[in-house]
Amino acid sequence: xxxxxxxxxxxxxxxxxxxxxxxxxxxxxxxxxxxxxxxxxxxxxxxxxxxxxxxxxxxxxxxxxxxxxxxxxxxxxxxxxxxxxxxxxxxxxxxxxxxxxxxxxxxxxxxxxxxxxxxxxxxxxxxxxxxxxxxxxxxxxxxxxxxxxxxxxxxxxxxxxxxxxxxxxxxxxxxxxxxxxxxxxxxxxxxxxxxxxxxxxxxxxxxxxxxxxxxxxxxxxxxxxxxxxxxxxxxxxxxxxxxxxxxxxxxxx
Amino acid sequence: xxxxxxxxxxxxxxxxxxxxxxxxxxxxxxxxxxxxxxxxxxxxxxxxxxxxxxxxxxxxxxxxxxxxxxxxxxxxxxxxxxxxxxxxxxxxxxxxxxxxxxxxxxxxxxxxxxxxxxx
Numbered sequence: 001x002x003x004x005x006x007x008x009x010x011x012x013x014x015x016x017x018x019x020x021x022x023x024x025x026x027x028x029x030x031x032x033x034x035x036x037x038x039x040x041x042x043x044x045x046x047x048x049x050x051x052x053x054x055x056x057x058x059x060x061x062x063x064x065x066x067x068x069x070x071x072x073x074x075x076x077x078x079x080x081x082x083x084x085x086x087x088x089x090x091x092x093x094x095x096x097x098x099x100x101x102x103x104x105x106x107x108x109x110x111x112x113x114x115x116x117x118x119x120x121x122x123x124x125x126x127x128x129x130x131x132x133x134x135x136x137x138x139x140x141x142x143x144x145x146x147x148x149x150x151x152x153x154x155x156x157x158x159x160x161x162x163x164x165x166x167x168x169x170x171x172x173x174x175x176x177x178x179x180x181x182x183x184x185x186x187x188x189x190x191x192x193x194x195x196x197x198x199x200x201x202x203x204x205x206x207x208x209x210x211x212x213x214x215x216x217x218x219x220x221x222x223x224x225x226x227x228x229x230x231x232x233x234x235x236x237x238x239x240x241x242x243x244x245x246x247x248x249x250x251x252x253x
Numbered sequence: 254x255x256x257x258x259x260x261x262x263x264x265x266x267x268x269x270x271x272x273x274x275x276x277x278x279x280x281x282x283x284x285x286x287x288x289x290x291x292x293x294x295x296x297x298x299x300x301x302x303x304x305x306x307x308x309x310x311x312x313x314x315x316x317x318x319x320x321x322x323x324x325x326x327x328x329x330x331x332x333x334x335x336x337x338x339x340x341x342x343x344x345x346x347x348x349x350x351x352x353x354x355x356x357x358x359x360x361x362x363x364x365x366x367x368x369x370x371x372x
Contacts, residue, residue, distance in 0.1 A: 019332075020325045042324050049331035057337025067333035079330030085288050087326050089265050090319035092292035093299060100296075106368055110361075117360060121353035129345045144349045166346055172335055173350025179331065181354060189362040199368070200361050204354070207288070208334075212327045219324065227289050234276060234285030 012074030019072065023048065043183045043216035050176060088211060088226045095223035096194070103195040107228040110202030115236050118144045118205070119244055122170065134249040136163045141248075142240040143167025144174065146206045149236035156241035175209040182213025191217060194224040201225030205232030257315025260302070264294040 008015055027048060028041035053065030062068030067076035077083070100107075122144025126137045139159040143150030143166065150167025153159075159167075182191075182204075191200055201210045201224065210229040214222045268291020272284040279285060295316075302308045340347075 016329055017325075020328050023328060024325065042328070045324075045328045046331045049328045050334065050336055053332045053334050054336040054340065056332070057335060063335045063338065065333045065336055072332070075329045076333045078326055079328075079333045083322075083326050084330055085269075085291075086261070086265055087319050087323040088288055089268065089291040089295055090261055090316050091323055092295045093313075093316045093320055095292070095296065097293075097296045097300075106364075110364060113360065113364070114357065117357055118353045121356060122349045125345060125349045125352070140345070140349060143346075144353055166343070169338055169343070169346035170349045172338065173346050174354055176334065176336065177351045177354040181358065185358050189358050190365045191361070195368065196361075196365050199364055203357050203361050203364070208327075208330060211323075212331060215324045215327050222323065223292060227292055230272075230288035231286040234272070234279075237276075238279055238285070 008071050012072075013077050014074065015071060016074030016078040019075065020045075020078065040183070040216060042219075046179060046212050046216055050179070084208070084211070088207075088222070088230075091219075091223040091226065094220060095227070099194045100198070100224065100227055103198045103224075106195055107198040107202050110199040111205075111228060111231055111235055114203035114205050114232065115145055115239065117203070118174075119236075119240060123248065131163075132252070134245065134252045135159050137252075138240065138245045138248050139163050139167045140170065141244065142236065143170035145171070145236040145240065146233050147171025147175065148233050149240055152237045153240040153245075157245055171206070175206045178204050178206055178209030179212040179216070182209075183216040186217040191221070194221065197221035197224035198228045202228035202232065205229055205236070207233065254311055254315045254318075257312040257317075258319075259315075260298060260312070261295065261316050261319060264298060265291045267291065268294050 023045050024041065027044040031041040031044055056066030056069055056072065060068030064076045066072045119141040122141035123137045126140035131137050131140065135157050136159060138157060139150060139154035140163065142153035147168045148171070150171050151164050154164040154167055189200070190196055197214060204210050207226065207229045210225045211222060214225045268289070269284065269287040271290040272287025275285040299308070302312070
């Protein structure tokens with residue numbers, strides 16, 4: 001047994017392949033047999049992975065979900081930003097450049113609309129919860145955009161570490177909410193064409209949430225959502241600590 | 254196979270570099286649209302390679318493998334998210350993380366109706 005433990009410990013990434021493979025197989029069977037395919041297997045697998053990530057966090061008390069358990073540490077490599085971005089780029093082979101160009105304007109409008117919407121709503125909720133200073137409100141609003149925009153903004157304008165931690169928490173909740181709600185609401189909002197996916201990616205913005213949500217809805221739409229979502233975090237990091245902070249501090253005197 | 258993979262890697266690195274340069278140029282510590290640039294490079298180079306007649310099943314396989322690995326990667330990502338801290342981050346984080354998302358779905362619906370009124 002000791003030998004096996006060493007092997008598992010040394011080959012984390014390979015263990016992650018096995019783990020994800022078994023999970024995918026099990027959820028596919030469950031989706032077909034028990035649910036008649038009403039919920040896609042990949043959506044079940046992503047949901048179950050989130051639950052396991054929660055349990056991992058409870059048992060290991062770390063910050064990387066299930067990957068904090070030493071046998072599953074390869075999950076943070078396989079699911080890390082390098083492989084994620086690399087695979088998202090690879091999905092572009094199935095995309096059409098013409099379709100992306102045709103919906104470029106819609107993508108741009110949705111980006112600006114999305115950042116304004118999430119920032120404004122985040123600030124309003126922060127205000128209702130008793131925050132009154134422009135720095136904290138701006139950081140909370142930025143955290144409602146993504147969990148990267150929050151700390152980048154907070155760091156730039158000098159927010160306290162509790163507020164920055166709160167903004168990261170808000171961004172992670174958003175990612176999970178987008179992941180779970182996208183396959184549920186896709187039909188209702190009319191998410192069924194490349195142009196629609198681009199508008200959706202621009203408004204939601206969280207690359208991980210958009211990527212996971214579209215993967216569970218319709219994998220052929222992933223590149224179109226990703227192509228706008230990839231600009232969201234950068235644009236958010238640009239305008240939250242500058243333009244939005246100036247507006248807030250002027251409004252609050 | 255490795256040719257396709259190398260093409261993907263070249264586009265990826267070039268795109269990330271563009272994103273980092275754009276971020277530095279704008280004066281922010283973030284990659285602005287790196288993935289988007291990389292996707293544009295990949296689409297353009299695919300057209301070029303196809304027009305030269307160098308595109309074949311072997312090259313496509315290197316790209317297709319990563320394309321298909323995408324969902325497993327997302328599953329691994331979901332399992333390594335900090336779900337516990339998100340759940341225990343407090344009421345404000347829960348509200349500010351979910352309520353705007355619900356509203357945003359409504360906005361997407363309205364926006365798409367505006368663009369495609371015939372549907």
